[in-house]
Amino acid sequence: xxxxxxxxxxxxxxxxxxxxxxxxxxxxxxxxxxxxxxxxxxxxxxxxxxxxxxxxxxxxxxxxxxxxxxxxxxxxxxxxxxxxxxxxxxxxxxxxxxxxxxxxxxxxxxxxxxxxxxxxxxxxxxxxxxxxxxxxxxxxxxxxxxxxxxxxxxxxxxxxxxxxxxxxxxxxxxxxxxxxxxxxxxxxxxxxxxxxxxxxxxxxxxxxxxxxxxxxxxxxxxxxxxxxxxxxxxxxxxxxxxxxxxxxxxxxxxxxxxxxxxxxxxxxxxxxxxxxxxxxxxxxxxxxxxxxxxxxxxxxxxxxxxxxxxxx
Numbered sequence: 001x002x003x004x005x006x007x008x009x010x011x012x013x014x015x016x017x018x019x020x021x022x023x024x025x026x027x028x029x030x031x032x033x034x035x036x037x038x039x040x041x042x043x044x045x046x047x048x049x050x051x052x053x054x055x056x057x058x059x060x061x062x063x064x065x066x067x068x069x070x071x072x073x074x075x076x077x078x079x080x081x082x083x084x085x086x087x088x089x090x091x092x093x094x095x096x097x098x099x100x101x102x103x104x105x106x107x108x109x110x111x112x113x114x115x116x117x118x119x120x121x122x123x124x125x126x127x128x129x130x131x132x133x134x135x136x137x138x139x140x141x142x143x144x145x146x147x148x149x150x151x152x153x154x155x156x157x158x159x160x161x162x163x164x165x166x167x168x169x170x171x172x173x174x175x176x177x178x179x180x181x182x183x184x185x186x187x188x189x190x191x192x193x194x195x196x197x198x199x200x201x202x203x204x205x206x207x208x209x210x211x212x213x214x215x216x217x218x219x220x221x222x223x224x225x226x227x228x229x230x231x232x233x234x235x236x237x238x239x240x241x242x243x244x245x246x247x248x249x250x251x252x253x254x255x256x257x258x259x260x261x262x263x264x265x266x267x268x269x270x271x272x273x274x275x276x277x278x279x280x281x282x283x284x285x286x287x288x289x290x291x292x293x294x295x296x297x298x299x300x301x302x303x304x305x306x307x308x309x310x311x312x
Contacts, residue, residue, distance in 0.1 A: 061085060061281035068276055084275070088282035094265035097254075101285055104262030108242055108289075110173055111258055115180035116237040120230065123185050127192025128218055132204050142193070149186030157250055164251065171253040179251055180241050188233050195229040196222060231297045239290045259286050 056073050061084050063077045092100040129135075130142055160179060164170035169178070199222070207217045248258040257265075263286045267279045 057280045057284055061277050061284060063277055065273070065275060065277065084277035084281040085285070087275075088266070088278050088285055092266045092278055092282060093269060094257075094262050101259055101262050101266070101282055103255075104257055104259035105285075107173065107252075107256055108259040111176055111180065111248075112238055112241045115177045115184070115241050116234060118177075119181045119184040119188055119237055120233045122181075123188035123233065124192045124223075124226070124230070125218065126185070126189040127194075128196050128222055129214075130189070130193045131196035132217070133214065142189075145186045145189055149190070153183070153246060157246075161250070170251065171256070173252065173256050176247060176251045176256070176258075179247055180237075180244070183247075184237050184240065188237070191229060191233060191236075192226075195226060199225060235293055235297060238293050242289055243287075 059076055060068060060073060062080045062082065064079065064081055064083075067078060088100055089102055090100045091098055094100075094104075097103070126145075130138055161170060164175040164179075167175070169175035203221055204217060207221055212220070242258075243260060244258070245260045245264065248261045249264075252258070252261075263282050266282050
């Protein structure tokens with residue numbers, strides 16, 4: 001059998017062929033080449049590896065307990081029910097409280113929004129200053145800041161507890177917001193500095209010649225050109241803060257627990273029957289916010305990472 005590749009010839013190529021002009025360019029590849037089979041096979045296996053657990057969670061959350069006890073976790077639900085979702089949100093017990101994830105959800109919102117906004121705003125100004133306004137000791141300051149990004153969280157827990165206690169905000173949402181803001185600052189400053197360094201330096205110099213100052217250049221030139229890196233910072237902070245468990249359980253009281261701590265209390269509850277459908281629904285509800293953020297702004301995330309991670 002011949003290995004010739006059959007191509008659909010366009011009008012321009014047909015005319016060039018009749019005129020005796022040889023086609024040029026890369027040689028067409030066969031669709032079912034060994035390289036493509038390996039590439040798409042690997043991607044398919046990776047997708048199945050991540051999608052199969054999600055599928056099991058979704059179908060289990062829509063089954064009743066009698067159907068779950070039959071043991072076939074991969075079968076779709078015979079009778080779809082959203083009662084586990086309602087129970088996970090409003091009436092699942094987390095210790096002495098039986099108000100589901102709803103209280104933890106609003107606590108997470110009150111923690112995530114100010115922590116994300118404050119850390120991004122401060123880090124963007126820091127990165128802009130380090131990239132464009134060189135001052136004495138800037139490199140030393142930046143080195144210390146980056147070293148702080150790689151210090152394990154566990155090393156800092158006890159000192160932070162002492163500091164928050166002395167400030168009178170230990171066990172409050174305010175204290176947790178401050179902790180998340182501070183811990184997000186180093187890596188965000190690095191991203192913003194690298195992104196602003198990648199912008200054409202001529203724009204900054206032209207603005208300085210025209211008499212623009214620090215804040216004028218920041219708001220009128222840098223911010224309008226920085227949407228991708230702001231999206232990257234937003235996704236990193238929302239994902240990290242929303243999914244945090246350690247800080248939430250250490251620095252707050254039960255009435256201020258975020259959603260992840262509430263989820264842990266529901267899943268690991270030892271009272272009554274183990275309701276796997278409720279546990280799966282609670283897990284999906286807890287992870288819904290980061291997933292939505294990724295799906296909505298994923299393209300800008302890739303652009304921002306590519307632009308802000310390759311310059312130093």
